[in-house]
Amino acid sequence: MSFPKDFLWGGATAANQYEGGYLEGGKGINTSDTLTNGSHTVSRRVTWKNPETGETGSVPMFFMGQSEHFLPEGAIPAIIEGEYYPSHIATDFYHHYKEDIALIGEMGFKAFRLSMNWARIFPNGDDEFPNEEGLKFYDDVFDECKKYGIEPLVTLSHYETPIGLTIKYGGWKDRRCIDFFERYATTVIKRYAGKVKYYLTFNEINIMSMMPYMAGGLIDFSNQAKAQGAHNQFVASAKVVKFCHENYPDIKIGQMLAYGPVYTYTCDPADQILALERSQETLWYADVQTGGHYPEYKLKDYERKGIHLDDCPEDYELLEKYSADFLSFSCYGSSTVTTHKDIAGNGEGNFIMGVKNPYVKTNAWGWATDPACLRLACNTLYYRYNKPIWIVENGIGWNDELEADHTVHDDYRIDYLRQNIQSMDDAINKDGVNLMGYTMWGCIDLVSAGTGEMRKRYGFVYVDRDDEGKGTLNRYKKDSFYWYKKVIATQGEDLD
DSSP: OOOOTTOEEEEEOOHHHHTOOTTGGGOOOBGGGGBOOOOSSSOOEEEEEOTTTOOEEEEESOOOSSOSBSSOTTOEEOOOTTOOOGGGTTTOHHHHHHHHHHHHHHHTOSEEEEEOOHHHHSTTSSOSSOOHHHHHHHHHHHHHHHHTTOEEEEEEESSOOBHHHHHHHOGGGSTHHHHHHHHHHHHHHHHTTTTOOEEEEETTGGGGGTOHHHHHOOSBOSHHHHHHHHHHHHHHHHHHHHHHHHHOTTOEEEEEEEOOOEEESSOOHHHHHHHHHHHHHHHHHHHHHTTSSOOHHHHHHHHHHTOOOOOOHHHHHHHHHSOOSEEEEEOOOOEEEOSOTTOOOBOOSTTOOSBOOTTSEEOTTOOEEOTTHHHHHHHHHHHHHOSOEEEEEOOOOBOOOOOTTSOOOOHHHHHHHHHHHHHHHHHHHTTOOOEEEEEEETSBOOOOTTTOOSSSBOOSEEEOOOTTSOSOOOEEEOHHHHHHHHHHHTTTOOOO
């Protein structure tokens, strides 16, 4: 086992699942603030109101294929009294950032991935001037990271579109959002020059095709709107890369893709074609944002669906010249597909569709914990784009049990991470992949994005908070805390 000396070991979080501080310090409302809690069997919901009639209601977050209209006519996303919204406090990094950064500093983190809450900087999204109190908060966070020698990896938009952009413009389907995002991004890049040198523009940009409300603040779920929303985000990202290349060449801007290998259940050629098509549904996003051009197979798809982008020649010049500097991705497991209708056992993982793979284990939420997936993903992505890659999400959610002495014995997490780190080592040392780093998801317990639960825990640090928002918010080290500390200290050599 041997990892590069400059390998960036660390962990990852997102503001809407971790930060809290709802409306504190001048923060505005974002799309995730309208998401209720849920469970493995009950979907999270987006709440809405009709300003004219006063009627209120909600729709399931996983609103795929039922209609092109996410909300009833005349309704807008809104906070409704009496509902529980986990993001409003989450696990309260806003008030615990010094304690939390000290904990990850103790583990020896080299990198800490976090997202900035766009509505904390520009409360309505289209404001002319930024909110100084919000900027100051992140100044303090980055200064705290520097004390421990931790490199921030900042996601600019992680399912946190200001709600004002959804209500006034329909979200990212409107090209004006390109300029609003460019203003936001350039503001923070200039502000934190010297403190932050790695940024990701949009978290899991390919989720636009499955959950456009989360990915782009869309309430129009038509194929046309989703395609336009993705295109506008591509152009906005390229403009941020251009700004940095021209003004801050040491700052690197990366793409973030949700990715997992797709297996076939049988050797039927029809299954192979289906796996290819499922992979293309994800990889075309990286073909554009990291590869610099729309692949022909996607253009053919748009032609068949009658999609016509609101674009201009400059868009494609920007995409080609200012593609992402590196490709980061989340990878929690694999999916398995088949054309055979008689094969039972649907997969239940987060955003992962398909059938149950008999050769891999699953956790209580149906996620396939596939130890080979990282090596496969690294090879596919690195050799497809020939740019450095970075695993910025990977981990296992589990209903951890806090013992009476405030310990948590999470051997299952250690075992999962051990196998995944071995898979990464193979990608580096057997396959020659240029892997920049690894930031394990939810390094300090946070709210699950998919289910809105607290019981689905990922972290090395247990946070005392339950699914109903009760608890002290006290932090307790799990067994995996000490194990990961040893892994980092030995540069991945000691995994026992």
